Amino acid sequence: MSEDLLRYDILIQDALRGAVKKILAEVGRTGLPGDHHFYIAFDTNAPGVRISQRLKERYPQEMTIVLQHQFWDLAIGEHAFEVGLSFGGVPEKLLVPFSAIKGFFDPSVQFALEFDPGKTAEELPEELLEAVEELARAEQEMAGADTPVGADQDTDGAEVSPAAAKAAPSAEASGNDGGGEVVSLDAFRKKT
Secondary structure: OOOOOOOHHHHHHHHHHHHHHHHHHHHHHHOOOOOOOEEEEEEOOOOOOEOOHHHHHHOOOEEEEEEOOOOEEEEEOOOEEEEEEEEOOEEEEEEEEHHHEEEEEEOOOOEEEEOOOOOOOOOOOHHHHHHHHHHHHHHHHHOOOOOOOOOOOOOOOOOEOHHHHHOOOOHHHHOOOOOOOOOOHHHHOOOO
16 A cells, blocks of 8 residues: 555644634634534643643643633634633633644534644644743733633633543532533544
């Protein structure tokens, strides 16, 4: 058998990430239609990912967010998306490059995509990586500052880690903080 010099695997991954980008862009413009909602798993160590130090400590390798009833400021860029969600009653802004996405799932129609993070032909622009590093430094300097504006906002963006998702939902996730239900993407995958 010949060697795959065209790298079809990378081309397909990039095309599917482009589909996720188009889906999120449409939702950013018009909102979620019908019962559609998304679970998006991503590598928290991937280049260009921007999450708070608090979330980074809690989810050092992988995190899953839920875009359902309440999220804000969904912005889609060329290489990444940004969204506001609440975690345990604390509002957060996340910046996630499309290349960091590990999984995308819409349980309303049983649609799922899996990705191999880092397996992409797309290189993140140096300006984006520098901006993320600069923001992370500024956030570290501001750590311990006053509670962010809008801290009383709450969403369904509960975070999910693979280990936590396999266990019973935590008190934080199942409490009345409006954080949503913790579930695992594995719970929706067909068993073979």
